[in-house]
Amino acid sequence: MTSFLRSDRSRPVAVWLFAVAALVLAMVVVGGATRLTGSGLSITEWKPISGVLPPMSDAAWAAEFARYRQIPQYAEVNRGMSLAAFQSIYWWEWAHRLLGRLLGAAFLAPFIYFLVRRQLPNRLIWRCAALFVLGGLQGVVGWWMVASGLADRVSVAPERLMVHLGLAFALFAALIWTGLDAWAGGVRQSAPSRWTRYAGVLLAMVYLQVLLGALVAGNDAGFAYNDWPLMNGAFWPADYAGAGLWATIAHSQAAVQLHHRLWAYALVIAALVSAVGAARSRYLATETKALAIAVGAAVLLQALLGIATLMMAAPIGMAIAHQLAAALLVALAVAFAWRARRP
Known part of the structure; x- marks a missing residue:
């Protein structure tokens, strides 16, 4: 019967949470580079599923570039930009979004595994579920931030960037805290x-x-x-x-x-x-x-x-x-x- 009891601590769970925190850190760094290179508005649509694939043909690239040319950033900052220059900023934003999708998978798959194997301490189950919801909310907030720069601005609204980055750091901190709890137990x-x-x-x-x-x-x-x-x-x-x-x-x-x-x-x-x-x-x-x-x-x-x-x-x-x-x-x-x- 003891094999069916959940331990108060789990080193594998802790390692998993620390690894996910490292991915969040990578997201922050790539997101910072995306902002600093002016790439954040290069993808003007939110496609959580189909958007995992980049443009795969000349026609697809032309369509993406045409959509970008409709927003104020192109008209007021990057008018006359070549397709090659557009592709260079597109890849930064695409990599940022892809990393976000990988982060979700890197959390969800082990979470389910540890639940099924009963290796996740009971006191951490709902906390980990909340962390997954917070990660999903971060994706929604990310698009809310991008949307602020597609109509009347040439960049995203600063307060929305603050919310987006603040949620990322809150998730990062919560993952580390929960990982420490999983490593050492609940004393x-x-x-x-x-x-x-x-x-x-x-x-x-x-x-x-x-x-x-x-x-x-x-x-x-x-x-x-x-x-x-x-x-x-x-x-x-x-x-x-x-x-x-x-x-x-x-x-x-x-x-x-x-x-x-x-x-x-x-x-x-x-x-x-x-x-x-x-x-x-x-x-x-x-x-x-x-x-x-x-x-x-x-x-x-x-x-x-x-x-x-x-x-x-x-x-x-x-x-x-x-x-x-x-x-x-x-x-x-x-x-x-x-x-x-x-x-």
């Missing part, structure tokens, strides 16, 4: 400690900084105000305010970059204070101390990388590295918050 502290709260607040601060960075990316604000620590020679940029509150928060290049900078300073201070406090604590486990110090170091390095990327006017390689480092920082912050909840 946790009976009551939250001071460090549990600190680690949770730090994770929330890191996540908010990701969202603020998405608004910077969505407004192409990394190509402006490329001096530091001032912005065009001033601490508070003269053109900070937009036409209204939302226009300022979500659409002003000056505002979104200033917010990203100011929150980065707050995050660096919080992470370094946490790292120093953890290192001096006599009560924290060695693993928890190491993770707190790692988060502090990662935040500092990410801030320096962000400054360098800004001052170099966001070259593609540096911008992708900055986004990749953000994902690795989220992973460390998740691990720290998870470990702080355990005895």
Whole structure:
């Protein structure tokens, strides 16, 4: 009968979840490259099934190019683009969407296998099902984001990009947390400690900084105000305010970059204070101390990388590295918050 009992932990399930998290990380990197190369609007239709195949003939390519020539981005940014140039941006977006489909398969097939084999801990079944739904929702949100750039804009709406990237990072964080639970089992502290709260607040601060960075990316604000620590020679940029509150928060290049900078300073201070406090604590486990110090170091390095990327006017390689480092920082912050909840 024991063969039919589900264990509280499963290392194979943990490895699977970590592998899916790595695929999400790849999606984030490819998505960043797709945005930076201006490729995100090259596919103007959403075909979840038939869209897995790229154009297979000259006529099919001509039809795709004709649809692209109907949107504002072509008319206002890429007018006169050759078919070969269109194909180069098309492949980025197609690869991004294909990776999303592969990600869904990489989650669903093992999920069913582990369920049938009764290797998935009972406490994680509904959580994993929720992760699959969140992944599917991410596909819908991705198209909602793309649709914002097909009619009245030459790029996607920054707030929709923020939602899309925010969901990706939420899925990434949840996969890592659930993978750690599957690896180590469900033991946790009976009551939250001071460090549990600190680690949770730090994770929330890191996540908010990701969202603020998405608004910077969505407004192409990394190509402006490329001096530091001032912005065009001033601490508070003269053109900070937009036409209204939302226009300022979500659409002003000056505002979104200033917010990203100011929150980065707050995050660096919080992470370094946490790292120093953890290192001096006599009560924290060695693993928890190491993770707190790692988060502090990662935040500092990410801030320096962000400054360098800004001052170099966001070259593609540096911008992708900055986004990749953000994902690795989220992973460390998740691990720290998870470990702080355990005895």
